[in-house]
Amino acid sequence: xxxxxxxxxxxxxxxPADGPEEGSRxxxxxxxxxxxxSWGRTAFLGMLCTTVLLLFSxxxxxxxxxxxxSMEPTLRVGDRVLVNKLAYRFGSEPQxxxxxxxxxxxxxxxxxxxxxxxxxxxxxxxxxxxLVEPAGSDFVKRVVGVGGDRVVCCDKRGRLEVNGxxxxxxxxxxGDRPSAVAFDIVxxxxxxxxxxxxxxxxxxxxxHLGQPGGGMVPVDRVIGRVDWLGWPLGRLGSLEGTGAxxxxxxxxxxxx
Numbered sequence: 001x002x003x004x005x006x007x008x009x010x011x012x013x014x015x016p017a018d019g020p021e022e023g024s025r026x027x028x029x030x031x032x033x034x035x036x037x038s039w040g041r042t043a044f045l046g047m048l049c050t051t052v053l054l055l056f057s058x059x060x061x062x063x064x065x066x067x068x069x070s071m072e073p074t075l076r077v078g079d080r081v082l083v084n085k086l087a088y089r090f091g092s093e094p095q096x097x098x099x100x101x102x103x104x105x106x107x108x109x110x111x112x113x114x115x116x117x118x119x120x121x122x123x124x125x126x127x128x129x130x131l132v133e134p135a136g137s138d139f140v141k142r143v144v145g146v147g148g149d150r151v152v153c154c155d156k157r158g159r160l161e162v163n164g165x166x167x168x169x170x171x172x173x174x175g176d177r178p179s180a181v182a183f184d185i186v187x188x189x190x191x192x193x194x195x196x197x198x199x200x201x202x203x204x205x206x207x208h209l210g211q212p213g214g215g216m217v218p219v220d221r222v223i224g225r226v227d228w229l230g231w232p233l234g235r236l237g238s239l240e241g242t243g244a245x246x247x248x249x250x251x252x253x254x255x256x
């Protein structure tokens with residue numbers, strides 16, 4: 001009787017001891033699987049969000065980091081602007097006074113193939129999210145002349161003239177003249193004459209007079225229109241338009 005009782009006590013004491021050990025082993029395996037699934041889901045969601053952002057940036061709205069002071073005071077170094085890529089997608093074309101981002105390859109810079117493909121891809125992706133400065137071939141300037149326009153600098157009061165009409169450029173950097181370089185050009189159809197707002201600190205169409213293309217930027221090289229400021233927060237909002245070109249009539253119109 002005593003021996004049987006001892007066996008029963010031994011069985012009761014050993015039973016519960018095995019239970020928790022097996023349970024903890026099962027719990028550990030299950031927690032590992034859950035953690036692995038969570039990390040996998042997080043990585044997938046991260047890749048999905050990045051892909052969506054890149055597609056959105058490629059076709060709709062692209063952040064663009066302002067790398068220089070050539071558009072001051074309108075845009076400052078370090079500003080992040082939002083470029084509307086749909087602005088000219090459905091038949092519309094850039095208008096005088098628009099601030100646009102464009103690819104200056106073949107007009108402002110020579111075509112080069114120095115950067116390797118992988119580096120260009122990584123940099124392009126980062127630039128399209130506004131994380132790094134844009135490629136050296138991307139510029140932001142203001143459209144001053146469109147196809148057919150005659151742009152002259154300057155009239156007796158030192159103002160630009162477009163198609164014979166004087167332009168009062170209220171957006172110019174304080175103290176700047178419209179141009180220190182005199183010019184008289186006619187913009188070929190399908191191209192644009194571009195100038196920065198900080199005229200004394202801007203390399204623009206004026207700097208390429210006499211070169212192939214004469215500083216004219218093909219319309220199909222325009223990436224989009226700068227419509228909004230996204231950073232810093234104190235300047236958040238839509239980019240203010242200009243009425244400077246309101247008095248300019250289409251090329252060939254009678255100004256008399």
